[in-house]
Amino acid sequence: MNLDSQWIAGFVDGEGCFHVGVNPHSDVESGYQVLPEFTVVQHERDVQVLHALKAHFGCGVVRRNYGDRMAYRVRSKEHLLKHIIPFFEKHPLKTRKYADFAKFRRIVRMMETGEHLTQAGVEEIRRVARQMNRGADKIKSDLSGNSQE
């Protein structure tokens, strides 16, 4: 199955998720591990679409998510920087998910320069990550308060 780039953008606008986990971790100097992740979850009947996404991006894995749900997932910082982020810069999302993508990109780029290993960097990442994947009321207040982003 070949996927058109605009089809992918539309499908990810509906079904994709840009998420950054920030978890306490005693082995890391900053005290936190930063785990960015791009995922698309589908019912197992549509697993072929997830494999087509993997083939298109040339990275990531297709794994069972939970129950009858499968997930296409990219966690590697290098793959996110080389494949995923440039794709969505070239083919912008149309829904408010673009705001999540912008925050996601900002965090992954901070990781690229090693800022996530510093106390100040990880605090900034935690602040940005908290603003992702939230409801409309929160987004409205973010937009009014953070128009510089």
Place this chain on the structure above:
Amino acid sequence: MNLDSQWIAGFVDGEGCFHVGVNPHSDVESGYQVLPEFTVVQHERDVQVLHALKAHFGCGVVRRNYGDRMAYRVRSKEHLLKHIIPFFEKHPLKTRKYADFAKFRRIVRMMETGEHLTQAGVEEIRRVARQMNRGADKIKSDLSGNSQE
């Protein structure tokens, strides 16, 4: 907001719904009213995408669905036949939603020729409509049992 046709196909693969309601109705000779409906539901923060879909297709309405959800909806048989069905014939869905679309198209075309007004026609429509928008197990059994569709 201008929408690319492939973006729309991808977005509808994720978020769209082709549904046919078949409701008992005493005023209709066949005993049932057949109500086909194409909908895309989004959180109200993305209502501008629904308006862009409406502008692209040149038909339908954007209304509140429930709570903070808005819906783009096309119910007119004429608009479905003229705008919605030809679009998804030209830009095929990639997920198993194409099977719902194929059943939806079949029913709307039966309505075009008036078959939904006959007892035999409405029985056939009820049978097809029952196979729509269901889980994977049901779809698997449909596929093995109804390969002529």
